[in-house]
Amino acid sequence: MRRKADLLLVTALVIASAAPAQAADRQAISIAPGRLGEAAITLGRQTGVSIGMSDQSLAGLATGRVDGTLSVDAALKRLLKGTGATARRIDAATWRIERARRRPSTATRPRPVPVAPAPDQPPAEIIVTASKRDTPLPRYAGMVEALDNRAFTSGEAANGTATLLARIASLSSTHAGNGRNKLFIRAIADSGVAGPTQATTGQYLGDMRLNYAAPDPDLKLYDVGRVEVLEGPQGTLYGAGSLGGIIRIMPNAPNLGQFGGQVSAGLSAIQHGDPGGDLSATLNLPIVAEKLALRLVGYGVQEGGYIDDVYRGKDDVNRVRTWGGRAALRFAPDEDWTIDLNGVYQHIDGDDAQYATRSVGRLERASAVSQPYFSDYLLGNVRIERQWDSLRFISSTGLVRNELAESYDATQPDGAPALFRQNNKVNIFSTENRLVRDLDNGLGWILGASYLQSTSEIHRSLTSFGTANVQPEVIPGVPVYGMGLAAAATGVRNEVREATLFGEASFEPVKGLIATVGGRLTNSRLSGEALDPVAALSSADLARAEAQADRNETIFLPSASLLTDAIPDITLYAKFQQGFRPGGLAVDDQRVRRYQNDRISTVELGFRKGVPGRDAIALSANVAYTDWRDIQADVTDRIGLPTTANIGDGRIYTVEGRIVVRPTPALTLDGSFIYNDSRLSQPAQFLRALSYEGQSLSLPNVANLGGRLAFDYRAPLANDLDLHLSGAARYVGKSRLGVGPILGQTQGDYVDTSLTASVTRGPVQYSLSLTNLLDSNGNRFSLGTPFDLRSDYYTPLRPRTVRIGMDFAF
Numbered sequence: 034m035r036r037k038a039d040l041l042l043v044t045a046l047v048i049a050s051a052a053p054a055q056a057a058d059r060q061a062i063s064i065a066p067g068r069l070g071e072a073a074i075t076l077g078r079q080t081g082v083s084i085g086m087s088d089q090s091l092a093g094l095a096t097g098r099v100d101g102t103l104s105v106d107a108a109l110k111r112l113l114k115g116t117g118a119t120a121r122r123i124d125a126a127t128w129r130i131e132r133a134r135r136r137p138s139t140a141t142r143p144r145p146v147p148v149a150p151a152p153d154q155p156p157a158e159i160i161v162t163a164s165k166r167d168t169p170l171p172r173y174a175g176m177v178e179a180l181d182n183r184a185f186t187s188g189e190a191a192n193g194t195a196t197l198l199a200r201i202a203s204l205s206s207t208h209a210g211n212g213r214n215k216l217f218i219r220a221i222a223d224s225g226v227a228g229p230t231q232a233t234t235g236q237y238l239g240d241m242r243l244n245y246a247a248p249d250p251d252l253k254l255y256d257v258g259r260v261e262v263l264e265g266p267q268g269t270l271y272g273a274g275s276l277g278g279i280i281r282i283m284p285n286a287p288n289l290g291q292f293g294g295q296v297s298a299g300l301s302a303i304q305h306g307d308p309g310g311d312l313s314a315t316l317n318l319p320i321v322a323e324k325l326a327l328r329l330v331g332y333g334v335q336e337g338g339y340i341d342d343v344y345r346g347k348d349d350v351n352r353v354r355t356w357g358g359r360a361a362l363r364f365a366p367d368e369d370w371t372i373d374l375n376g377v378y379q380h381i382d383g384d385d386a387q388y389a390t391r392s393v394g395r396l397e398r399a400s401a402v403s404q405p406y407f408s409d410y411l412l413g414n415v416r417i418e419r420q421w422d423s424l425r426f427i428s429s430t431g432l433v434r435n436e437l438a439e440s441y442d443a444t445q446p447d448g449a450p451a452l453f454r455q456n457n458k459v460n461i462f463s464t465e466n467r468l469v470r471d472l473d474n475g476l477g478w479i480l481g482a483s484y485l486q487s488t489s490e491i492h493r494s495l496t497s498f499g500t501a502n503v504q505p506e507v508i509p510g511v512p513v514y515g516m517g518l519a520a521a522a523t524g525v526r527n528e529v530r531e532a533t534l535f536g537e538a539s540f541e542p543v544k545g546l547i548a549t550v551g552g553r554l555t556n557s558r559l560s561g562e563a564l565d566p567v568a569a570l571s572s573a574d575l576a577r578a579e580a581q582a583d584r585n586e587t588i589f590l591p592s593a594s595l596l597t598d599a600i601p602d603i604t605l606y607a608k609f610q611q612g613f614r615p616g617g618l619a620v621d622d623q624r625v626r627r628y629q630n631d632r633i634s635t636v637e638l639g640f641r642k643g644v645p646g647r648d649a650i651a652l653s654a655n656v657a658y659t660d661w662r663d664i665q666a667d668v669t670d671r672i673g674l675p676t677t678a679n680i681g682d683g684r685i686y687t688v689e690g691r692i693v694v695r696p697t698p699a700l701t702l703d704g705s706f707i708y709n710d711s712r713l714s715q716p717a718q719f720l721r722a723l724s725y726e727g728q729s730l731s732l733p734n735v736a737n738l739g740g741r742l743a744f745d746y747r748a749p750l751a752n753d754l755d756l757h758l759s760g761a762a763r764y765v766g767k768s769r770l771g772v773g774p775i776l777g778q779t780q781g782d783y784v785d786t787s788l789t790a791s792v793t794r795g796p797v798q799y800s801l802s803l804t805n806l807l808d809s810n811g812n813r814f815s816l817g818t819p820f821d822l823r824s825d826y827y828t829p830l831r832p833r834t835v836r837i838g839m840d841f842a843f
Contacts, residue, residue: 062108064099065647071160072096072112073130078474080105083127085368091118091130132290132323159644163237163261163281165270165469165479166539170644172475172547174594174606175637176203176264176655176689186789187297188802188836190254191311191334193355197280199763199787202705202741203264203689204280207734208814208828211251211336211353212381212408213439215734218264220685220709221277221633221659222734223666224771225816230628230665230677231614235267235275238282238377240429240465241414245274246489246527246617247435247459250410252379253355256295256315256330258285265635265657266612268590269551272483272533276612276633276661286373287326287363293317299800299838304808305396306339306832307349324365331358339832340389344399350385357410369420375431377412386442388817391825395810396832400442401450402498404818409436423477425469433461441818443507449499449515451507453522453820456492461485475547478538485531492564493522493620507820510567524564525625527617531557537592545599551592559584561618563625586630588613602648604641609634614665619677628677631663637687645693646701654690661685664713666733668771682715683732699748706740736766736781755793762786770815778826783811785830798840808833 064075070092073084082105086092094116099108109120109128121129159170159179170177178201189196194216198204207214207225215225216234223233236243236250243250254260260282267275294316301309313332320327333356338349357379364372386404393399414431436458443453467481495511496519497504504513512520537551560583594608613632618625636658643651661683668678691705711732713720720730731737743761750756767782786807791800810829817826 059102059104062099062101062103064096064108064112066098067096068092069094069096069112069116069118069130072099076105076108076112080108081126085123085127085129086131091116091132094118159646161261161263162259162283163263163279165467166475166477166537167471168475168539171598171604171641172596174547174549174596174608174639176639176653178203178262178264180260181258185254185257186791186800186802186838187255187313187840188299188301188311188789188800188838190257190313191299191332193251193253194249196254197260197262199761199785200741200743201262202691202707202739202763204262205735205739205765206249207816208387209248209439209816210351210383210387210406211355212248212383212410212437213406214249214251216249216280217735218262218277218280219657219659219687219689219707220711220732220735221661222732223664224668225734225814226667226771226819230617230619230667231274233274233276233614235271235279236282237271237279238284238412239375239414240416240427241375241412241431241433242461242463242485243412243433244435245459245461245485245487245529247437247457250379250408250435251355251381252282252377252410253313253332253334253357254282255297255313255332256285256328256359257282259283264655265608265637266610266633268610268612269535269537269553269592270479272485272535272553272555272590273529273531273557273612273614276614276631284330284359284361284375285328287319287328287361288317289319289323289326289363289365291317292319293843295840295842297838297840299836301337301834301836303337303339303831304833307337307352309335309337311335311838326363328361328363329358330360332356336831338384339396340385340387340829341397342385342400342403343393343397344401345403350403351387352384354382356380371416371418373414373416375412375414375416377410379408379410381408383407386817388814388826388828390817391827396829398817398826401444402442402452404440404442404452406437406439408438409434411435423471425471426467427469428464428466430464431462433459433463435459435461441820443495443818443820445505445507445820448505448507449497449501451495451497451499451513453508454494454496454519458490458492460488462487476539476541478536480536481534483531483533483535485533486529488526488528490524490526490564492524494519495522496520521565521567523566523620523625525561525618525620526564527559527561529557529559529615529617531555531615545597547596547598549592549594549596553590555588555590555613557586557588557615557630559586559615559617561627563618563620566625586615588630588632602642606639606641608637608639611635616665617677621676621678626676626678628665628679629663631661631665631679633659633661635659643693645691645703646695649695651693652691655687657685657687659685659687664732666771678719679717680720681713681717683711683713685712685732686710699746701745703743703745704741707738709735709737711735711737731769733769733771736768738764738766740764750792753794757791757793758789760786760788765811765813778815780812780815780827783809783813783830785809785811796842798842800836800838800840802836802838804834804836805830805832 161168161173264278299311311334316329318327336353338352340351360376362374383406390398411434417428419426438456441453443451463485465483469479470477497513499515511522533555535553539549590611592610596606616630639655641653645651663679666680689707694702713730741763746758765781770778787804789802812827814828
């Protein structure tokens with residue numbers, strides 16, 4: 034797979050522990066097809082020389098196989114043939130790869146080269162960059178899913194997080210709507226209701242955190258070079274909120290030496306629904322050759338609706354529109370410095386809620402009011418990298434502003450139409466500075482410090498559209514004005530300030546055994562207050578709750594792992610890791626209450642054989658045990674409003690495996706499964722009071738069983754045509770919406786399918802895709818409106834959808 038330029042070393046310097054060879058010495062060399070960055074590392078290891086690069090963009094160039102008894106000079110010439118790069122000898126043990134100087138010519142114009150690599154380029158060695166130490170996959174202790182740009186068509190990029198859910202068996206989600214969903218890895222799930230608690234899955238764009246006390250922003254995956262998913266707690270390297278794991282999205286970095294771009298467009302038709310479409314454009318513009326470049330991405334997506342509201346007589350009410358873009362400016366003043374300025378903006382508009390009611394009819398419901406929502410997301414980031422041989426310094430600082438406005442039907446039986454609105458504004462400032470030493474083959478260390486400040490403000494209101502002089506009460510203590518006038522309900526503001534020191538080191542005490550130890554020390558300053566409190570709340574109660582929320586917490590998260598690759602082509606590992614989330618304030622039955630922090634500990638054993646995409650057969654498997662204390666969960670209070678509480682202690686057993694087979698170079702078969710056994714072993718008192726005394730409850734929202742089967746076929750055709758076929762089927766097992774009898778509705782137990790075909794000729798690609806081939810009506814999510822938890826609501830799979838698309842690269 035491709036190792037992306039923005040996460041490679043500015044100087045891909047490889048210092049071998051053996052004595053360096055002379056350039057003229059002939060040695061046995063074997064380098065697999067792949068990318069120049071990984072090939073240079075491999076050549077350096079095999080020959081003992083140091084190989085540097087003048088430009089990060091060179092590292093992404095495709096290279097062919099090099100085999101034989103060769104000198105370093107001859108090997109480099111073979112490796113660089115046709116790449117537009119050349120090698121210059123610095124001294125007896127040091128080489129530098131540079132972009133070849135172009136001779137000016139007015140006779141012919143060079144053929145445009147696409148921004149992204151051609152689809153038939155071979156995969157390279159997988160490097161786990163989310164480890165923050167560029168660890169080769171065979172020497173990474175843990176389960177990881179790595180998807181490069183070969184995995185995403187433009188249609189899949191338009192689907193955002195849904196594409197990741199379709200490809201990764203261990204990843205699951207709620208389905209309240211784009212920009213409203215909570216993501217879960219393995220069975221580390223708290224609930225399906227969106228409240229003030231922090232996410233259990235950390236999400237990152239490069240080195241920048243995407244969210245904190247907010248759902249998945251669902252950024253579209255246009256011009257993304259790579260996505261990595263690390264499973265299990267990642268507290269040492271990523272801190273609070275990475276209980277289940279992390280998702281790291283790495284966009285393509287600006288190319289300093291090459292102008293190019295891409296335009297894509299698609300039209301889709303939904304059975305039983307409205308048509309949709311998507312449009313995107315990418316432009317890479319070198320401003321100063323090899324020094325300064327700008328990369329721009331813009332897109333717009335409309336997803337057609339397919340839910341009919343029979344009460345209001347409206348069809349296809351759940352239409353969603355998304356538009357946004359990214360801008361990245363890269364400045365490389367010399368070979369040792371790289372400075373990146375990144376900006377992201379995305380806006381999502383949902384016309385109505387995504388759920389239906391089974392008793393009303395397939396893809397139908399009866400609501401008294403529309404339930405629109407929107408998500409507004411803005412991110413800015415500065416990243417600076419400095420290289421000294423095998424030592425790197427990385428500094429990443431940025432701001433996030435995320436606003437999510439939701440609405441729920443609050444109409445009571447025989448009452449006037451009413452709408453409950455919740456607006457969550459999250460502001461994040463974060464900075465991380467780390468020093469990394471990458472040694473040979475996964476060894477090295479990292480030492481860093483970070484600071485994060487997150488503020489979340491949740492405002493709530495109730496609007497009744499009745500016309501009677503006296504309106505029945507919907508929420509205790511909240512007036513009902515009628516005539517479409519809004520009345521404020523109690524909200525909450527939480528602020529977290531975290532200062533952290535962290536470190537991790539890997540060493541090889543004996544040959545073939547790698548030990549890794551690490552730790553993270555975090556001091557959190559927490560504060561909270563009620564917003565727009567109702568008159569029924571006394572000032573004494575408010576003062577008491579706010580005093581409890583204003584506190585300091587210091588926590589240490591250790592980690593350790595052992596890995597051996599002493600058996601050829603097989604990796605065995607054992608790992609211990611922890612994670613946590615800080616506490617805060619929540620509104621419960623119109624009262625302000627404090628919830629405590631929770632903490633998770635995981636022990637896992639695993640093995641890995643081969644590398645997917647490189648070897649004929651690649652296998653991986655993992656068994657994990659998780660202990661989760663004082664679980665924070667977003668639940669509903671007795672009124673139906675979202676709130677947060679500690680629901681007790683739990684434990685989780687997880688077994689998962691994957692096999693990737695390449696029977697021919699053109700065909701790849703991929704199968705994976707995950708089994709979860711989760712229990713709330715010690716429920717909190719308020720749950721035991723709900724007739725569950727002495728019983729063990731399942732944790733919510735994650736299926737006990739899941740699996741995926743997929744194929745990928747790529748082959749050249751006649752007349753300079755390339756064919757790509759892919760298909761997948763994913764099974765999502767049964768789960769429950771929440772904990773307790775009120776939220777005990779089942780969901781899941783369905784199969785989702787997809788099929789894609791594309792033909793590429795030169796810079797043009799035509800594609801045809803089909804999703805939900807069987808037109809399944811499976812239930813993805815059982816929550817409709819929290820003001821009615823007893824109706825048979827369900828969130829159906831998007832009906833059978835066909836999309837035709839065209840991409841043009843220049």
